[in-house]
Amino acid sequence: MNHFILTATGPDIPDIEEQLCNSVTQHHGHTIESNMSHMGGHFTGMMLFHIESQHTSALKNALKGVEQSGVHVEIEPSHAKETSNNTIAINVIADNSPELLSDIARILTEKHIRLGAVHTDTLSAPYTGEPLQRIQAKLFYPIDTSLDSIQASLESISPELMVEFLPSTEQGVTPQQHPA
Secondary structure (H helix, E strand, O other), X not given: OEEEEEEEEEEOOOOHHHHHHHHHHHOOOEEEEEEEEEEOOEEEEXXXXXXXXXXXXHHHHHHHHHHOOOOEEEEEXXXXXXXXXXXXXXXXXXXXXXXXXXXXXHHHHHOOOEEEEEEEEEEEOOOOOOEEEEEEEEEEEEOOOXXXXXXXXXXXXXXXXXXXXXXXXXXXXXXXXXXX
């Protein structure tokens, strides 16, 4: 079996997920992992799947029908390697700042930590109603890295920043948590 990554971006049409999943399944593919999102009238999705080589051309031809609806679809071979990383989900809440996600990404990159399945949103502080930014993500970190050092590095961004570690799920990020 060969592993492939399917990426799809375009307008948010009602049955796009079904079309993509059915196309892979109908051409003898098996989805291993997927992430699909809708935002601002747009759709983006990624699927990791395996399929026998003889079925890839037929799958690519079938996906041309999806592209006629304005969704751009690409299929590329996956060259994923097994890694010896730990995973954990984090929940970060801080004052609303345009630099927060890029600051977190910079600090994590310096520590050789990868971000995965990132979800960001804005919420209101419980008593003041002030806007807070929430970032939830799955982290892939080297086995010799301590969670305390990750937390200390992230909290150095701002005294108001709170970091909470949560058990990682198969989908990436644990169910959304709300501030106390």
